[in-house]
Amino acid sequence: xxxxxxxxxxxxxxxxxxxxxxxxxxxxxxxxxxxxxxxxxxxxxxxxxxxxxxxxxxxxxxxxxxx
Amino acid sequence: xxxxxxxxxxxxxxxxxxxxxxxxxxxxxxxxxxxxxxxxxxxxxxxxxxxxxxxxxxxxxxxxxxx
Amino acid sequence: xxxxxxxxxxxxxxxxxxxxxxxxxxxxxxxxxxxxxxxxxxxxxxxxxxxxxxxxxxxxxxxxxxx
Amino acid sequence: xxxxxxxxxxxxxxxxxxxxxxxxxxxxxxxxxxxxxxxxxxxxxxxxxxxxxxxxxxxxxxxxxxx
Amino acid sequence: xxxxxxxxxxxxxxxxxxxxxxxxxxxxxxxxxxxxxxxxxxxxxxxxxxxxxxxxxxxxxxxxxxx
Amino acid sequence: xxxxxxxxxxxxxxxxxxxxxxxxxxxxxxxxxxxxxxxxxxxxxxxxxxxxxxxxxxxxxxxxxxx
Numbered sequence: 001x002x003x004x005x006x007x008x009x010x011x012x013x014x015x016x017x018x019x020x021x022x023x024x025x026x027x028x029x030x031x032x033x034x035x036x037x038x039x040x041x042x043x044x045x046x047x048x049x050x051x052x053x054x055x056x057x058x059x060x061x062x063x064x065x066x067x
Numbered sequence: 068x069x070x071x072x073x074x075x076x077x078x079x080x081x082x083x084x085x086x087x088x089x090x091x092x093x094x095x096x097x098x099x100x101x102x103x104x105x106x107x108x109x110x111x112x113x114x115x116x117x118x119x120x121x122x123x124x125x126x127x128x129x130x131x132x133x134x
Numbered sequence: 135x136x137x138x139x140x141x142x143x144x145x146x147x148x149x150x151x152x153x154x155x156x157x158x159x160x161x162x163x164x165x166x167x168x169x170x171x172x173x174x175x176x177x178x179x180x181x182x183x184x185x186x187x188x189x190x191x192x193x194x195x196x197x198x199x200x201x
Numbered sequence: 202x203x204x205x206x207x208x209x210x211x212x213x214x215x216x217x218x219x220x221x222x223x224x225x226x227x228x229x230x231x232x233x234x235x236x237x238x239x240x241x242x243x244x245x246x247x248x249x250x251x252x253x254x255x256x257x258x259x260x261x262x263x264x265x266x267x268x
Numbered sequence: 269x270x271x272x273x274x275x276x277x278x279x280x281x282x283x284x285x286x287x288x289x290x291x292x293x294x295x296x297x298x299x300x301x302x303x304x305x306x307x308x309x310x311x312x313x314x315x316x317x318x319x320x321x322x323x324x325x326x327x328x329x330x331x332x333x334x335x
Numbered sequence: 336x337x338x339x340x341x342x343x344x345x346x347x348x349x350x351x352x353x354x355x356x357x358x359x360x361x362x363x364x365x366x367x368x369x370x371x372x373x374x375x376x377x378x379x380x381x382x383x384x385x386x387x388x389x390x391x392x393x394x395x396x397x398x399x400x401x402x
Contacts (some may be wrong), residue, residue, distance in 0.1 A: 004272065005274040021297070051246070054239075058216070060225055068186070084166050100155070108338055160323070190357060205342070205360075222363065225367065235347075283393070
């Protein structure tokens with residue numbers, strides 16, 4: 001019954017990687033907490049680099065600066 | 068003043084259905100909790116089936132399997 | 135499979151009202167969107183009035199002012 | 202280390218305004234709480250006016266009514 | 269830089285299990301997406317069984333019914 | 336009409352600081368985006384240091400290590 005939300009920037013994301021994240025975090029909750037995988041819900045949000053900030057800057061700007 | 072977030076997969080969603088969800092949940096909070104509809108905020112997120120997991124699988128895969 | 139998050143201030147909330155909110159919103163998603171109630175997840179967050187702001191003020195202050 | 206999520210309707214939003222929101226809220230958390238800007242994360246969600254409800258109506262409808 | 273939110277019911281949760289969830293999901297994002305663990309943020313919400321609904325019922329009621 | 340959620344660890348938080356965060360972020364949205372303060376909603380979540388992870392560790396552990 002757990003609910004997991006994963007937010008990542010929209011960079012180098014593929015359906016295969018998303019499927020792996022979903023499988024992996026569902027398995028983790030089964031292993032650590034004994035949660036039933038059948039009712040574990042995972043939602044992945046891919047966020048534009050203009051809309052993600054860290055250190056007071058957008059990721060767009062950080063990528064331009066080579067960070 | 069309540070805030071409601073509804074996440075659904077991006078399948079068969081129309082502006083009419085979204086308007087009904089917003090009206091319905093706002094009314095529910097007025098009926099059950101006495102909340103003022105004028106300040107009840109509802110945000111609907113439509114999520115790609117690749118980005119929604121349940122049972123360790125993406126909904127995309129589940130739809131292909133007829134689940 | 136929908137996921138709904140309801141945030142309300144921690145004022146006059148009872149287990150009965152929370153059960154009604156959960157039942158009502160689950161039914162709404164079945165009626166409007168045809169969603170299976172068995173996999174509809176609802177999470178209610180009760181928020182301290184010190185931690186909820188509207189109009190630039192905390193709800194605690196607004197209650198003191200009779201708003 | 203704070204995490205801030207800002208949800209606004211997708212109306213008149215520009216990269217410059219988003220950068221200002223990120224800079225401003227990161228600075229606010231440094232000023233008020235002494236939080237290190239380097240690990241403050243801000244995520245902005247731009248929401249379609251069809252998917253945002255207030256007063257039981259979508260913002261799309263409210264804009265048509267001149268509200 | 270990813271942000272992960274894990275919501276589970278407040279049942280049989282210990283600091284050790286929470287530390288394992290944090291370690292595990294941070295490692296998963298490094299393995300699958302190449303994300304830097306140093307800036308991966310994980311927030312765990314433990315939710316009262318009265319405040320979590322599935323199948324239109326609270327988890328409190330489901331536990332009483334032996335579900 | 337914006338909705339802002341601020342998550343911080345439960346350390347050195349006071350009602351005064353929370354009121355300042357609410358006032359500040361509401362003002363920021365008015366200044367940058369022209370949003371009406373009367374309908375700007377801010378919710379602050381204070382998270383136990385056991386429930387917040389960064390760098391694969393809980394904040395509880397990081398504080399013990401002097402980080």
